[in-house]
Amino acid sequence: MQTVVLDALIPREDFEIVSDIGNGGNTRNKTTLSIEDLKYDSFFFAALRKPIFQRETNEWDPKKICAMIESFVDGELIPAIILWRNQSGYIFVIDGAHRLSSLGAWINDDYGDGIVSLKYYENYVSEEQRKIAEKTRKLVNEKIGSFREIMEICRNVNISTDERKKKIAKNLGALALQLQWVEGNADKAEDSFLKINQLAIKISNAELELIQNRNYAYALAARAIVRAGKGYNYWSSFDEEIQKKIIGKSKEANILMFGQAQYTADDINNLPIGGAQISTFTLDVVTQTVKICNGITKLDTAKEASEKEVLKCIENTLKILQFINSKEKFSLGLHPFIYFYSDIGKHKIGSYYGILL
Template identity: 70%
Template structure:
């Protein structure tokens, strides 16, 4: 499902922020919301805020956004919006951010790619976000009409051949959304937010943890990475130099995790290691990446951090991601599809987490060369037996530590290949199954389609055939034999310069950066 990013329409703010204007009295709050209130330059809309810990407003797809707008213009039931006004006069959305943002997107013609979003994201909108926005705009304009068009019909008191648009224009001024208000202080507002959002679209455990620890260093680092240092600055209390450093590191990490934010399954070299950017799991993935790269588990006691700690966490995260796949000379250049995607192109989060921890251990224990020695067979096994990782995840799901077991699986796999370099893939896996921790693994895969029938290939099978064909055509590193990703390569002399090698084309080859600059030497 391709979701729409409407996060820029309602900015974030701290519950305790004060304003130079506004009243501390909440006794005269309005009870309904009209269409004029949702124009970006209206008094009401300019006072709207989301709590700083609110999840990104990016969980609805084009159809759901359009359906919300249709419900409003057709005077159908729209659940009440729940708000809270603080002492400074800011109006916080406790429940209903997606509903308000969907209407605001229509009225202000900004579905994640308009002037509001462009300003919010510092002139950077990913290709994926632009495409999703345009798809939504076309759907809404087709079913309802643009707000600008409806407004022109109303203001000019003209009729069109489209009866639906005429009716919408006549009735729009009389339509309203019911409002409910939370009474009490900031603590009451936060408690109301958590209770409401846990009972509706449930907040994930990782996100709930991030909300409660939002002032801690790892949480600030994660928030910075999600939007590449753009949008609301959770680190604004730090010095300008520190803020600039945080933004710089966040951009680099974001780029390594998500690329340009547009997944093209016809180009497996372009797949991002962190999965799709516009996903409801993005914040969880980023937060867990920071935690793993910094050795923080759920039992680790974390403190409210200063800028130096945030920067340290970002540096550590960047370093490990650079080892995994980057243009740095020490990069292993692991191929994202081989390691982190299923046969039909779905991102495997557990494999990603497990390899993060595996790479961290290789670096810390200085065992990268051991990995290079076995890399060819290692990748052959994990690709042929990619379903074993899913078995590990299912087995350890309840402990919420599956990625640790996946790391252990990778370590064991490497050790067995080192000890038995001539073993076949099948023999290696049988050795893994002899280990008490992994004796439950099943390698006998049953194909439910035992009888071939005359039929078209399913969508999933077509994708799988394409992916397998693409992998077969991937180049391999002549030094280690591992798959090469075109985003992280080095051009190497076959015969070294010091041994008389020339710069002739026939004396060149592409290798992994680490293999050429470090392992080979």
């Protein structure tokens, strides 16, 4: 299933450093969220953050995103967004990141390929990500209309003959999302996050593993490789030269696993060895790749996330990927279609892991 990458819309922040400060007695938190609050240049949206351990916001496909936006503009019941605010002013999303990001994508016209995403990923957005973003935009614009179009109708109702869009424009200013707030410090907020997020769309085993083991080198290495060194800088406390090496080698590993361009099953000479770059299994594939390449079979064999160990994990992973299929002189040059795909073009994850071993 192809899913939409909305991860850039709400950036990450580490709230462990403020674990002893929470303002549970604050009675001035707002209780609803309006359209204006979800514009990229609004005060509220500027303060909005995801916890550093939050899974990537890429679990929903175009139809689900469109359905979420439709539910909102039609005034249907949407579960409350759960937030936590620290005293430094950041507002963390405990539950509802996909809901907020879907609406934010519509309002800011960014489904993974817009200004916000390009800035977040430093213009490194894959063709696969651009293609699914445009597919989502087209679906939403056909069924609902772009946010810009609805706003233009709101200002001048006579420019459109579409009665549904006129109704949306008329009601949009009165619509709001309900908010609930977690009280307490960062430990309470993290506990709430883990409990809540395993009740609804359950956190995948791979994501849960990286959350729980985020202080281990292999977990940071997997985070780096899955986004080619872009996005949130989990290694910001490391030496600057080490950071540059992590980013560069993570990008190399990502390209070797997933390629650089959109591919089809017919294009057998350009199939990536790691399968699809954007899927619900991508994070697990990268995590297992890092663990296999570094001989990590159980947690007590994993190293703490020092800058030396994180870089070593990435370098070991890159070396084995290069050995399998790259332009390096020592590479075996294994053809992906022969070794990692079925005759109908489906990626065989077991064969891939077997070669790594």
